[in-house]
Amino acid sequence: MTTPTPSPRVFDPAGVVFGVVVPMLAAAAGVVLTYVLLPRLPEQIATQWSGDTATSFMSPTGSAWLAGVMVVIVGGGCSGIAALAQAQLMTRRIMLVIGLTVVGLIVAVQIAIPIQQLDMTTPTDAPLPVDAIGAGLAFGAVAGMVGASLLRDYRVRAVATEAPSADLPRSAVELPITDQVGMSASGLIATAMVLAMPAALLCWFADSWWLMGVYLPVVLLTVVLLQFRLVVDADSIRVQNMGMSAIEYGTEEVLGAKVTHLRPFQDFGGWGLKAKGRGNYGVVTRTGPAVVITFACGNQLTVTTARAEEVAGALNTLADRRLARS
Template identity: 50%
Template sequence: MTSRRTIDPAGAVFGLAIPLLCALAVLILTAAWEPRLPAEVASHWSGSTPDSFTNPMTGAWTMALLIALVGGGCCAIAALAQAQLMMRRYMLVIGLAVTFLMATLYVATLTVQLDVSDPSDAPFPAWSLGLGMCVGIAVGWLGASLLRDYRERPPATTTPDPSLPRGSVALPIVDQVGTGRPTTAVLALLVLVPVIIVCLLMGSWWPMAIAIPSCFLILSLLRFTVRVDEQGVSVRNLGASALDYDLDEIIGAKVTETRPFQDWGGWGMRIKRPNRYGLVTNTGPALVITTESGHELTITTDRAEEMAGAINTLADRRA
């Protein structure tokens, strides 16, 4: 798809409208409940005991601004139709998880203080942390699945350089990149075991309410399926297309050696400069694809030579 669209409608709804509606809901609910709330409500707990209090509407305006600036700020990139699709999806999920976490937590803290005379006795609604995070991730993934890649895709005007590798075209070529199941299990344990210890020391389960959905979100972003076929190159994550490059726009593919931290400053989906992206999950061979629009995508895969040869051979046949 080639388009000059600048705003993705789904991104505008989920990335801009929903955070603003959540912020507005906090203000409206607080104003409606104010007659039933104490003059000052508990706004912070130390363990299970409130240790800070504030005027309900003052707290509501503070939370509304945080939701709009922090949650909405993360989500806003989802509305930019020409931005990299995978990055837009990730930021939307993360931003809505933060948005719903803050909104649900604040509304829950008000709920437990309705019609009470002494807010110092109000319990901390730990359940709201897990509920807000899970709802935010679910809404975020729904919105992410509706985002579309509207970037411009001018067709390639040349065939691949003769020096680039060629090979047999036994399609499709599919490779799983990122963390395997054993590594995923180890990473999950490294995160969850310390959290369980903290819960036992605190005598409260609420840290798990954040840790479990957060762990799921992070680990889900570390496994990808790369596919090369007659259409081009596609990358899928959690069953959805994360990014794709049509064969008609690719001007060449090569093989290089790359190191995630030394060359890209990190692991996973990376951006080194505008239009240069990397899906780097290990040290070793990497497929590098260049398009007519100036995009360059690097993917670490043990099948880089095979993929590059097939892509260039297919591209040769366009003439």
């Protein structure tokens, strides 16, 4: 009797909780709090500032509902991708961190604005909730990292049944093989400066530097996402980022591995984790040697690493040994 193949999981439970439920509860909390505080709030509260001066006003309930909608649509729209079990794991983790960081920012401001204006008769004197901005970003980012660490790869795996081509490299299998495959320090500094420059100019023209508190965490996150670690052992090929496996394949899935010379912009359109068509992923952080690994499911992974020849040779030899035993 043939054992039925289990259906692939559609939703990741951790992704549903952190990517969908958490943003909705956060949005609801801000709205409920505003209604609780409504008797002590002025008819119009300050909702926008130019520098330190309040410039726009709205009813407390209107402001609360607007913020709640923004949390669900913007923050939840990003983080909700984490719930899709078959989506690429790294993409799901990045979108969850970004989405919950946005949720934390909006909800913190949504809560801080009415609290700071309790019993206030002149909302024009309301201060900009700078502390809430920083706290919301930090809390949201931490929640996003916690949720991202709980996401799992539910990708359907296919075991390779063919040996790698004879013209592919072979070498002694000395595992594990590890390599830091991120950008150089000078490249990271240059990238951070380019990303921070627009915000710095905006702050200079506005004569207020609080916006940098919002923008700098985004720059930091972008720089962190350009740092990867490649780990190859007898069981798997893993690309790690932020201490988590961003991409992972089993060695039993390998159809073959080769070495190529890669140019990030010309070959993949940029640096970092890239996709070039469906199932063709690249972890590209510098010009130079790269290992290109093809899998039985049809996916292909390209990683720029100085140990490309060593990785390719070891994977092809492992595949030969596995098939010889079967």
